[in-house]
Amino acid sequence: MAIANCDAIRQACDELRKAAELADTTVARSEAAIRANPEDEAAKAKAVKAYEDKIKQMNDVMSKCVPLIDTKFQETKKLIKEETDELDIIEEENTQYKTAKKALREELEAEKSKNEAAKQEELAIDKQLGDATKSAQVARKAAAQYETKGPFDYRPDQGSLYAKLTEDKVKLTSTFEKYKVLFAHRNTAPRPHGHGYDLQRLEKAEFDQLVEEAKNWNETEINNIQSDLEDLEATRGKLLQTGWPEEHAEVSDTLDKFQQVKKAAETWNQILAVEDKRRKDMQSSLETFMLDDAKLLQWCRQERTNMEGQSEPHHIQEFCASLIRNIGTMEENFAHLAQKGEALLPNKMVERALVEVNEVWLNLQINAYERQRHIMLEIHKKSKLENEVRAFSSFSTKLKRFLEETIKVLEIPTDHESILVVAPVLKHCRELLDEFKPHALLADHLSDFSLRMEHIRDNYNVLRRTVFSKLTFLSTDRRTVDEVSGQRREEYLNKVHEIKRWVQAHSEGENWDSVHSKVKRVQEIVDKAIESGNTGDDDEPAAAVEEDEY
Secondary structure (H helix, E strand, C coil), X not given: CHHHHHHHHHHHHHHHHHXXXXXXXXXXXXXXXXXXXXXXXXXXXXXXXXXXXXXXXXHHHHHHHHHHHHHHHHHHHHHHHHHHHHHHHHHHHHHXXXXXXXXXXHHHHHHCCCCHHHHHHHHHHHHHHHHHHHHHHHHHHHHHHHHHCCHHHCCHHHHHHHHHHHHHHHHHHHHHHHHHHHHHHHCCCCCCCCCCCCHHHCCHHHHHHHHHHHHHHHHHHHHHHHHHHHHHHHHHHHHHHCCCCHHHCCCHHHHHHHHHHHHHHHHHHHHHHHHHHHHHHHHHHHHHHHHHHHHHHHHHHHHHHHHHCCCCHHHHHHHHHHHHHHHHHHHHHHHHHHHHHHHHCCCHHHHHHHHHHHHHHHHHHHHHHHHXXXXXXXXXXXXXXXXXXXXXXXXXXXXXXXXXXXXXXHCCCCCHHHHHHHHHHHHHHHHHHHCXXXXXXXXXXXXXXXXXXXXXXXXXXHHXXXXXXXXXXXXXXXXXXXXXXXXXXXXXXXXXXXXXXXXXXXXXXXXXXXXXXXXXXXXXXXXXXXXXXXXXXXHHHHHHHHHHHC
């Protein structure tokens, strides 16, 4: 089209030139006739007519050439503007890459992930920026020839295709770099000092958002990227068909980056799937734990209600006896529940449930003990047994003295007949005297029962505060006092045996035998001195002997 317009302009210019030459010939003839006969009106009219024809022909030719020239000028100007706009777009993309590079560095510094992978990503971005710069330079060179050589050698189809190819590559590369950095960060396993991406620390809403983002990637984003890649391949094919150099239309690096991003996305999907399964298992375990916890709480509260409904002393005693029989099984149930709960920690709901069930269980035991204690004190006070025992406390002492004197009297006879007579009585008195110690101990305990209970009241209050402390509720040590004391006793015996083995190991040898023999000789000297009746005045000979021995 451009060549046809140029030929039309050239033809119009030739017609203008020919018309001008013909008009000039006619005008020259008319002027010569006028100079030959200035009064010839016909010659003057003919000359005027020749000028008018020349002007008309020039106007006709110009009316044809000017629109064509103007049209061509506008087309050329439009093409140059399009190329300039494409260069501006490439420059803007270049600026965006620089901005993205700066943002990426700030993000990497904020995450403290200065590792080799991040450096490689930065080098990749620098390479991409270099490729974009080279592409921009190539585009400038391609556009420069249209400005210097003129519009007749311009191939606008190549320039527009190349600009589209470059723009699509830049857009896809930017997308790939964004997802590559994102997946590289999320696929990093958590480390001891807090680096890495730990999904277990995220709240449910945050994790659900990540799952939704992954779903959007798998269903929408990856399809859009594949569609863009197909468009990129189609644009490249069209550009190569115009004769564009293949080395300036390479897209293999873009395809490689897409495969890297796709592989990283698959890894991220696997990590999300594992974490999702773990959370579902945890939720199932949590529901089971809460059901078991509710059962134990209901049992403890029901037992507490049953106990409070009892008023007779023997009913309270039967309840406490039943609780003691079942306490082993309940302790096992609580230990099993605590084991389940510890596997679910850290979890505030589980922690509150463990504290609550421990508190209710300890409350049941403490209240049962206090109820039994209160009944014992009340019965003891009403029975007035303590006053009676205290009133007859001297009787036990008198009885003991009487039995001892009776035994002495009955042991006096020496003849066989008397011994046979007193033997049954003597045997009975001795049996009573043997049974007197437990009786006396029981009488002492009964006589000062209230006093002893008053003395241990402060100790019990301290124990009660300790039992109801939060630390006790959080403790999972279910060992009894006997078990703990037995363990301490075993540790003590082990240490004693260890010391004995050490002494035995170090007591063997000449040095120990030498010291031991000297100690023996000193002992013999001392024994001889004692036997001979030596006093302090005879210490010097003994000391001399001791020096000789040593």
